[in-house]
Amino acid sequence: xxxxxxxxxxxxxxxxxxxxxxxxxxxxxxxxxxxxxxxxxxxxxxxxxxxxxxxxxxxxxxxxxxxxxxxxxxxxxxxxxxxxxxxxxxxxxxxxxxxxxxxxxxxxxxxxxxxxxxxxxxxxxxxxxxxxxxxxxxxxxxxxxxxxxxxxxxxxxxxxxxxxxxxxxxxxxxxxxxxxxxxxxxxxxxxxxxxxxxxxxxxxxxxxxxxxxxxxxxxxxxxxxxxxxxxxxxxxxxxxxxxxxxxxxxxxxxxxxxxxxxxxxxxxxxxxxxxxxxxxxxxxxxxxxxxxxxxxxxxxxxxxxxxxxxxxxxxxxxxxx
Amino acid sequence: xxxxxxxxxxxxxxxxxxxxxxxxxxxxxxxxxxxxxxxxxxxxxxxxxxxxxxxxxxxxxxxxxxxxxxxxxxxxxxxxxxxxxxxxxxxxxxxxxxxxxxxxxxxxxxxxxxxxxxxxxxxxxxxxxxxxxxxxxxxxxxxxxxxxxxxxxxxxxxxxxxxxxxxxxxxxxxxxxxxxxxxxxxxxxxxxxxxxxxxxxxxxxxxxxxxxxxxxxxxxxxxxxxxxxxxxxxxxxxxxxxxxxxxxxxxxxxxxxxxxxxxxxxxxxxxxxxxxxxxxxxxxxxxxxxxxxxxxxxxxxxxxxxxxxxxxxxxxxxxxxxxxxxxxxxxxxxxxxxxxxxxxxxxxxxxxxxx
Numbered sequence: 001x002x003x004x005x006x007x008x009x010x011x012x013x014x015x016x017x018x019x020x021x022x023x024x025x026x027x028x029x030x031x032x033x034x035x036x037x038x039x040x041x042x043x044x045x046x047x048x049x050x051x052x053x054x055x056x057x058x059x060x061x062x063x064x065x066x067x068x069x070x071x072x073x074x075x076x077x078x079x080x081x082x083x084x085x086x087x088x089x090x091x092x093x094x095x096x097x098x099x100x101x102x103x104x105x106x107x108x109x110x111x112x113x114x115x116x117x118x119x120x121x122x123x124x125x126x127x128x129x130x131x132x133x134x135x136x137x138x139x140x141x142x143x144x145x146x147x148x149x150x151x152x153x154x155x156x157x158x159x160x161x162x163x164x165x166x167x168x169x170x171x172x173x174x175x176x177x178x179x180x181x182x183x184x185x186x187x188x189x190x191x192x193x194x195x196x197x198x199x200x201x202x203x204x205x206x207x208x209x210x211x212x213x214x215x216x217x218x219x220x221x222x223x224x225x226x227x228x229x230x231x232x233x234x235x236x237x238x239x240x241x242x243x244x245x246x247x248x249x250x251x252x253x254x255x256x257x258x259x260x261x262x263x264x265x266x267x268x269x270x271x272x273x274x275x276x277x278x279x280x281x282x283x284x285x286x287x288x289x290x291x292x293x294x295x296x297x298x299x300x301x302x303x304x305x306x307x308x309x310x311x312x313x314x315x316x317x318x319x320x321x
Numbered sequence: 322x323x324x325x326x327x328x329x330x331x332x333x334x335x336x337x338x339x340x341x342x343x344x345x346x347x348x349x350x351x352x353x354x355x356x357x358x359x360x361x362x363x364x365x366x367x368x369x370x371x372x373x374x375x376x377x378x379x380x381x382x383x384x385x386x387x388x389x390x391x392x393x394x395x396x397x398x399x400x401x402x403x404x405x406x407x408x409x410x411x412x413x414x415x416x417x418x419x420x421x422x423x424x425x426x427x428x429x430x431x432x433x434x435x436x437x438x439x440x441x442x443x444x445x446x447x448x449x450x451x452x453x454x455x456x457x458x459x460x461x462x463x464x465x466x467x468x469x470x471x472x473x474x475x476x477x478x479x480x481x482x483x484x485x486x487x488x489x490x491x492x493x494x495x496x497x498x499x500x501x502x503x504x505x506x507x508x509x510x511x512x513x514x515x516x517x518x519x520x521x522x523x524x525x526x527x528x529x530x531x532x533x534x535x536x537x538x539x540x541x542x543x544x545x546x547x548x549x550x551x552x553x554x555x556x557x558x559x560x561x562x563x564x565x566x567x568x569x570x571x572x573x574x575x576x577x578x579x580x581x582x583x584x585x586x587x588x589x590x591x592x593x594x595x596x597x598x599x600x601x602x603x604x605x606x607x608x609x610x611x612x613x614x615x616x617x618x619x620x621x622x623x624x625x626x627x628x629x630x631x632x633x634x635x636x637x638x639x640x641x642x643x644x645x646x647x648x649x650x651x652x653x654x655x656x657x658x659x660x661x662x663x664x665x666x667x668x669x670x671x672x673x674x675x676x
Binding site (some may be wrong): 037039086090091093094095096097099100101103104105106107108110111112114115118119123232233236237240241243244247283284285288289292293295296299300301308 | 351458461462471475484594605647648649650654
């Protein structure tokens with residue numbers, strides 16, 4: 001197999017697995033930049049994937065057809081946003097430990113979604129398969145560019161490119177707008193921001209809800225592009241992988257995107273390594289654990305220090321010094 | 322007696338009780354919304370656990386790893402550390418104890434059984450030693466590093482079983498009876514439940530945690546670091562060493578929980594595609610038990626009972642068992658929101674006094 005052929009297998013596969021991670025890790029960036037640790041990304045993806053499946057099935061039944069998964073992603077975004085409100089209320093308004101609240105959010109998401117699936121589908125532990133998933137296609141014009149086309153623009157889904165675009169939009173919002181500046185200020189030094197008349201509570205609520213929306217999209221994208229049905233093992237650690245990607249990207253949107261792409265690459269390699277010369281001799285476990293080991297190494301500071309926002313994880317009490 | 326009685330902070334004790342009540346209440350509301358009968362559901366849980374020996378036995382069986390992982394989380398909490406990695410440490414300990422039992426088959430039971438348990442605990446401790454070291458040496462937040470270690474454990478144990486200890490049914494071979502905690506006697510008196518001698522290990526662990534933390538200098542230092550690392554450093558304590566020590570001991574408890582599953586409940590280890598959930602439930606157990614040994618036992622009993630009884634709830638009232646997970650999640654939310662509960666409680670009691 002030529003190197004070119006290897007690339008045409010790995011790159012599209014990377015883009016496919018990375019897309020849900022990109023959305024979710026971007027969500028994590030917003031939440032943590034506002035000063036709220038979000039361990040609940042995994043749970044938000046559960047809610048997104050569940051909503052994605054149920055909404056697509058419902059829309060298909062209503063005769064919407066090929067547009068159903070796209071609308072379902074939007075519905076999942078709303079569901080994720082609403083679900084993340086629980087985390088916001090408990091950790092911002094009630095001053096609960098944010099890690100505790102995040103852990104509970106994951107618990108609640110796994111329990112509630114499977115409970116609902118069993119309720120809706122008469123005791124079955126999984127939803128039926130959706131008929132209209134977002135398929136791999138060749139992107140018009142770009143896909144026909146020689147060499148580059150087959151690697152980057154054939155056998156890909158649009159969601160991957162939307163995800164990458166989102167990363168740049170998020171970067172613009174966080175670093176080039178007043179809103180972004182305020183959000184970051186609240187996560188770095190809430191007392192100072194409060195003194196200047198910025199509502200810490202409001203901005204943190206917005207930060208958490210954006211993470212809910214993006215986490216919901218991430219889960220739904222995973223469902224409509226990769227698994228096509230929802231069951232207890234649909235989301236198995238993707239949320240934590242996205243969390244790792246966010247840290248790997250040093251709490252920066254572009255970094256989070258690159259981290260997600262890199263982790264997607266590792267996953268794509270572990271799935272496709274059997275077809276690739278030389279790599280087939282490497283135990284697949286090495287590639288499976290690579291993202292987590294690398295994140296640990298990055299955190300130790302051997303490859304540039306990853307430092308979280310200053311007030312990340314610290315509940316804000318107004319008037320307390 | 323009366324001073325001791327007055328010294329108890331009743332409000333703090335009230336929080337877990339209120340949280341459990343609110344959690345069950347919300348669970349009932351969810352059941353009502355789904356068209357189920359909550360009274361029948363909760364009734365069936367209580368009925369099965371207390372009146373049917375099989376479910377009673379299974380509840381105590383489920384308590385063993387829950388209490389141990391609860392102790393693991395609580396122990397780290399006392400030093401101000403959040404060990405989310407119990408899940409991974411548990412898997413590492415589980416595999417280590419099973420592997421030890423299989424590889425050293427032939428040794429007499431007096432040696433092999435304690436050895437397998439100890440190996441499980443030690444490997445669990447080793448798995449949490451690294452996050453402790455990273456925290457002490459490089460200031461890596463233990464929440465993140467233990468999550469990463471969880472996944473490393475998940476994939477590596479699966480790989481090791483597949484390549485070195487594989488047998489039909491996607492699992493390791495069954496351990497030799499000379500390393501087993503299972504007991505015909507306990508099974509018979511509970512009408513065939515999987516109750517095993519591991520409960521003795523759990524009881525010892527509860528006492529050990531209490532003794533270590535409240536009756537030794539080491540425990541005093543660990544708790545002191547938990548209250549205030551800066552003050553402890555100023556007082557001449559080695560904060561880094563205490564962090565590593567606390568994480569490692571916490572991991573030993575988690576590893577023991579895994580050993581109990583491997584040597585007691587299942588007698589083997591399966592290739593797992595996702596986590597057992599015991600480690601995450603341990604967080605709930607520790608939080609509800611206010612990080613005290615007795616509290617961990619009580620909340621462990623509650624959650625074990627809910628989970629075991631959840632099975633009858635499904636067959637009797639038709640409610641999916643996953644509702645139990647929802648109730649546990651809600652209880653954690655309420656315990657976590659103790660600030661708000663206290664505030665409302667004080668508000669209400671103040672109003673009551675005025676009128």
